[in-house]
Amino acid sequence: MELLRRSKRCRTALLTCLLSTLVLFLQLLVQLWLEWIEDANVPVHHHITNKFSLNDVDDLVLVWWTPFTGNTGSFIECGNLKCFITEDRRFQHHSKFQMFLFYGSNLEIWDLPLPRKDQHIWSLFHEESPKNIPFLSHQEGISLFNFTATFSRFSDVPLTLQYVQSFESLTDLQYYVPLSKKNELLQYLSPVLYVQSDCDTPLDRDKYVQNLMRYISVDSYGTCLHNKDLPESMSNPMESMTSEEFLHFTAQYKFTIAFENAVCEDYITEKLWRPLTVGSVPIYLGSPSVQDWLPSQNSAVLAINFSSPKELASHISVLNSNDEEYLSLLSHKESVISNIYQKAKMNPRLWGSLKDNRYHFIDQFECQMCIKAHHNSKANVQRKVANQEVYNCPKPISSVTGQEDPTNPWLYLWKYSKCEASLLAEIIQGGHMFVNQTLFNQEVLSRMRESDCT
Numbered sequence: 438m439e440l441l442r443r444s445k446r447c448r449t450a451l452l453t454c455l456l457s458t459l460v461l462f463l464q465l466l467v468q469l470w471l472e473w474i475e476d477a478n479v480p481v482h483h484h485i486t487n488k489f490s491l492n493d494v495d496d497l498v499l500v501w502w503t504p505f506t507g508n509t510g511s512f513i514e515c516g517n518l519k520c521f522i523t524e525d526r527r528f529q530h531h532s533k534f535q536m537f538l539f540y541g542s543n544l545e546i547w548d549l550p551l552p553r554k555d556q557h558i559w560s561l562f563h564e565e566s567p568k569n570i571p572f573l574s575h576q577e578g579i580s581l582f583n584f585t586a587t588f589s590r591f592s593d594v595p596l597t598l599q600y601v602q603s604f605e606s607l608t609d610l611q612y613y614v615p616l617s618k619k620n621e622l623l624q625y626l627s628p629v630l631y632v633q634s635d636c637d638t639p640l641d642r643d644k645y646v647q648n649l650m651r652y653i654s655v656d657s658y659g660t661c662l663h664n665k666d667l668p669e670s671m672s673n674p675m676e677s678m679t680s681e682e683f684l685h686f687t688a689q690y691k692f693t694i695a696f697e698n699a700v701c702e703d704y705i706t707e708k709l710w711r712p713l714t715v716g717s718v719p720i721y722l723g724s725p726s727v728q729d730w731l732p733s734q735n736s737a738v739l740a741i742n743f744s745s746p747k748e749l750a751s752h753i754s755v756l757n758s759n760d761e762e763y764l765s766l767l768s769h770k771e772s773v774i775s776n777i778y779q780k781a782k783m784n785p786r787l788w789g790s791l792k793d794n795r796y797h798f799i800d801q802f803e804c805q806m807c808i809k810a811h812h813n814s815k816a817n818v819q820r821k822v823a824n825q826e827v828y829n830c831p832k833p834i835s836s837v838t839g840q841e842d843p844t845n846p847w848l849y850l851w852k853y854s855k856c857e858a859s860l861l862a863e864i865i866q867g868g869h870m871f872v873n874q875t876l877f878n879q880e881v882l883s884r885m886r887e888s889d890c891t
């Protein structure tokens with residue numbers, strides 16, 4: 438009798454136990470399902486920090502040759518495709534190795550995975566201008582890579598809008614200062630703002646701004662052409678650049694100079710997006726096709742449309758004294774984004790910007806490359822070599838005269854890097870084991886002396 442009771446109690450307990458396990462299990466399923474829905478479009482990363490041995494991995498392998506992500510090994514899933522991605526160079530010898538990934542700024546000519554094997558795919562991630570790696574500006578340089586993620590709309594993973602926080606940031610009025618207030622402030626402030634501390638650039642923007650300043654008053658707070666100090670609380674403009682206070686401060690200006698450090702097709706940075714966000718009209722010089730990306734055709738004053746800094750200055754003066762014309766440049770602050778092209782490109786973007794923690798564009802790049810690697814592992818794959826249009830940064834010319842300026846050191850560097858690019862391509866195509874730095878530099882110099890390589 439007692440046994441029966443005991444076993445019955447036990448049975449009840451067992452049932453409770455089973456039930457609660459079942460509930461837990463269901464909860465877990467629901468949670469997994471919810472996460473799955475949320476992430477269906479986003480690659481799943483399983484970061485594991487300890488080192489793998491080659492035998493641990495059975496998926497296709499992609500190796501970051503240049504240090505960039507700090508990832509010693511992770512499995513990623515992109516849809517139903519899987520890859521293993523690592524910075525661990527031993528994995529270039531894995532039987533399922535497919536692709537090298539390079540981060541442009543960390544790439545060194547004397548440290549490349551040579552000799553290059555025919556089936557090795559090289560992919561480049563480089564969001565910056567050629568300031569720190571000039572040889573990419575040349576066809577011989579960029580075509581060392583098969584796939585790219587650059588600022589260009591033509592690259593495989595375009596990063597053109599990388600610095601735009603969101604669509605909403607362009608239309609919202611968080612920082613917006615009404616025109617009547619801006620006009621009042623002209624008693625204390627110049628109509629034009631300039632904040633720059635990188636004064637030596639391929640575009641030579643300071644020379645242009647210096648000329649502009651002769652014809653219109655510009656407040657310059659950075660170290661370049663400095664003529665005014667920031668309020669105490671923001672005394673280091675480079676540090677406070679992204680602070681709320683600084684954004685409110687810049688919003689008081691009717692115009693902001695937004696000159697890129699180099700002229701490359703589609704190379705557009707926060708220099709343009711910041712004034713657009715706060716509601717100051719950008720005076721822009723940089724990508725020749727910037728209009729494709731503006732909220733409306735008319736959201737910036739383009740220096741390239743004026744024959745001289747003087748002409749530009751007189752146009753700014755006209756806009757400054759005509760409220761109606763001035764406001765027509767700010768239609769995005771009335772929530773009007775009329776640029777269909779920009780809309781089309783922004784909408785499918787999965788990643789957030791550098792600032793927020795949403796899914797990042799580096800994940801997007803890795804995932805796209807994983808997909809390409811799978812494609813490449815099949816027979817009869819169509820070959821692909823990157824073309825100069827994905828990194829279109831022509832020979833620097835003076836922003837003021839439109840001519841080559843022999844005193845601009847970046848012009849020399851551009852020519853020098855053309856010699857670098859062609860020599861490097863020869864070495865790699867010749868199947869060499871490595872690049873000897875001393876000999877390489879000697880040879881580049883001797884070619885420079887002979888012909889500029891152009």
Ligand SMILES: *[C@@H]1O[C@H](CO)[C@@H](O)[C@H](O)[C@H]1NC(C)=O
Binds near residue numbers: 734736737
């Ligand atoms: C600049 O000039 C081009 C060519 O004349 C013109 O299509 C464009 O609308 C102008 N852009 C602005 C913002 O004035």
Ligand SMILES: *[C@@H]1O[C@H](CO)[C@@H](O)[C@H](O)[C@H]1NC(C)=O
Binds near residue numbers: 820
């Ligand atoms: C990758 O690019 C190189 C040139 O840099 C080319 O020789 C090779 O055929 C390309 N591979 C594929 C699979 O497209």
Ligand SMILES: *[C@@H]1O[C@H](CO)[C@@H](O)[C@H](O)[C@H]1NC(C)=O
Binds near residue numbers: 873874875876
């Ligand atoms: C590079 O070449 C120079 C000159 O021939 C030679 O002295 C040096 O040892 C070489 N360096 C390497 C790492 O092979």
